[in-house]
Amino acid sequence: MKHVINKRIITLMALALLLSLVATLGVSGVGAQSPTAAATPAATSTVTPGVSAAASPLATLPAGSSVEVLATWGSVETDSFQAMVAPWEQQTGAKMNFTGTRDLIAILTTRIQAGNPPDIAILPNPGQMIQLANAKNLKPLSTMLDMATINQQYSTSWVDLGTVNGTLYAIFMKAANKSMIWYNPNTFTTNGWQIPGTWDELISFSDKIVSDKKTPAYPWSVGVESGQASGWPATDWIAQIFLTKYGGDVYDQWVNHQIPWTDPRIKDAWNMFGTIINTPGYVPGGATTALSTNFQDATYLPFQTPPQAAMHYEGDFVEGFITAQFPNLVAGKDFDFFPFPTIVSATGTAGSPAASSTVTASPNASASVLASPPATAAATAAYPSGTASPVATVASQAAVTGGADLVCAFKDNAAVRSFVSYLATPEAQTIWVKRGGFTSLNKLVSLDAYPDAIAKKSAQQLVSASLFRFGAGDMMPSAMQAAWWAGVLQYLQNPDQLDSILINLENTAKTAYATTATAGSSATASATATVSPTSMVSSTATSP
């Protein structure tokens, strides 16, 4: 009897086991098939171009329509994005489901592999977009949007930056400006300090602050601690110095690893940053403080009472930190920024090679802003153009590093088309611009929409910059970026080891760029192609 029961149970268990095996196999089978299934519609989706593309983004959609959006945005940004999308939801009757995550790349990768991507993802940098486009995961926006409108409302450089192999895959919005030196206007007035315009002036001004021994007694506040990403504020410094001094072409070569890390120009940029950190008296506590101070805490020094440092270099997000920490301070009056100064290199003017390169690299770009007739009036009205003519410029090119979020589509349907078209409109973007923390790249968004003087000034600097590049780290393979972060920390600890640090980075680069090349086939090549015309030339080059 006992034996019989045993046997029965055994048979049952064996059956259950078999079933579970089959189930696992079945699941993995589905998993294996779906990526290909997800990849193929790229070809089929192009069958119906232009039909709904021209339709108004606010036309009513079928009941129950929805789009799912994945982005890196947090609480405040999410609220603003919801507000931006609200009119679209009201008028189309569709719903937007928003997921904000800091872990966007990991989640996106997993979901793409599972054959279940979101409808829309808002990516933080173009490197990822290029990889996804090359892997045929993205749907072309050129068939979803009315390209005439896009070309009219966005400058060529931004359209080019969102284009891979001749197809538009991304719309840029929410640009970030990382070329700002924050200061306290009150202390400048009290001490009779002038805003420096060139790097040499910046250094002599810093020396003056040290010798003046007024309040604040230190010229600089620097903090590079940021948990696992520690070091990035220092890499921003180096990228900004490098771009300002050596121009866009060499910057692109650096970012794409066409020049080695041991290049004397790269070393020079590190050393110039080192001047700020290691000159005694420049940073309170020197490199030790910079290493152990959180990047957010470092922004407070010029604005606390009494102020502890005169200046702080960082991006436009600093405004959020300052207003949160010191709610009584008024933007533009109690805290303000001036653009990162120009750098005259010993071999000649830094500005002019950059300027000439922008002109030769993309002859149309310089003219396009003003050349597109319907936009001309609006563009000139919205953006007071730069004063310098590229040809005549001598070391007065304002180089801007920064970033922007990219709207990419993974599916192509009526709701997605309507949604992307809507996001690209100046009306939609003005909603967020007014709420703050958003710099629009749409030329029809009025500068008057910005909530305060600083946001307006930042937008103006960003849109009128003659030389714009994405932050160097964001354009490099992630392994390279992480190694660079670690490298600057090492440099801050031991500045005399710079040569060996750069040799190590060059070794990392050899493998990091090789990996990306094999993973994303021609990723590097196409990156080079799209990056070069990045330069935003909206200055009055030559009026037609």
Added chain:
Amino acid sequence: MEVKGIPKMAENTRPRPVRGGGRAAWLWLLPALFFISIYLIYPAVDTFRLSLMNANSTVLVGWDNYKFIFTDKIMQNALLNNVLWIVLFTLLSVGLGLLFAVLAGRVRYEAAAKAMIFIPMAISFVAAAVIWRFVYTYRPPGFEQIGLVNAITGSFGLPPVSWLTQQVIPYLNSALPAPLHANNIAVILVGVWMWTGFAMVVLSAGLKGIPSEVLEAARVDGANEFQIFRRIILPLVSPTIAVVATTLVIQSLKIFDIVWVMTAGNYGTDVIATLMYKYMFIYQDFGKSGALAVILLAAIIPIMLISIRRFRSQEEIR
């Protein structure tokens, strides 16, 4: 190694299974074996396979990843750091744990005293690391010190120390060779703070197991308290100490959370596990992170075997 070892040991101690029941026994074992092979053996073998391949697992590179780990400066530094963790963390945790266990056993408010020491164990690693980041906070000289340690040392007129980034030993201004860096030790002390409670509780239980007649006899014979501790208590709790030490050695080999939250492995505080994470999720180099995982496993297995063997020999005594 592990797979081979277990049945052999089973032969030694267990009675031989009744013949004829063999097939049924295997059937009973099947579900467990099935899950172990899916969740343990397959990943281990696959990790080893990946460790012999390049970053994106397309080309076989042989032992290159292992060569890299033992020649690269950052990797070597991480391995040395792990050695420091094993030595310092284990010695301090066990030593302090024993000290507290002995002392707490002699006071009336024993439970409260032990609870105080044990509380850090109940806090998550990440929370503990965050707390200690505040404790170690550094502000430049002349600024108000908001970190506890620097505030205390500052009140004695000592200059502030950047405990988590500084490698030179504070106040001496001289650097000791590789793993003996100030920031490494500062991070290890956080681990000690967390795990001393564990060592204390287990050792305290071991101490309670010592028959009181033995101690009384010693006292009657005129032994002083130190002699009692040295000649009686220590030998009698040594098996417990060995168990605790083994656990802590394994713990220090696997250490990740504390280092990750406090320094993220920067400033020369990387350990094997943080580098494994970095190579996996940041550098996306499956080969090197796989090799690190294999090395970590290889380092832990002998310790596990030793503790299993000791456990068995104790079982036999009983």
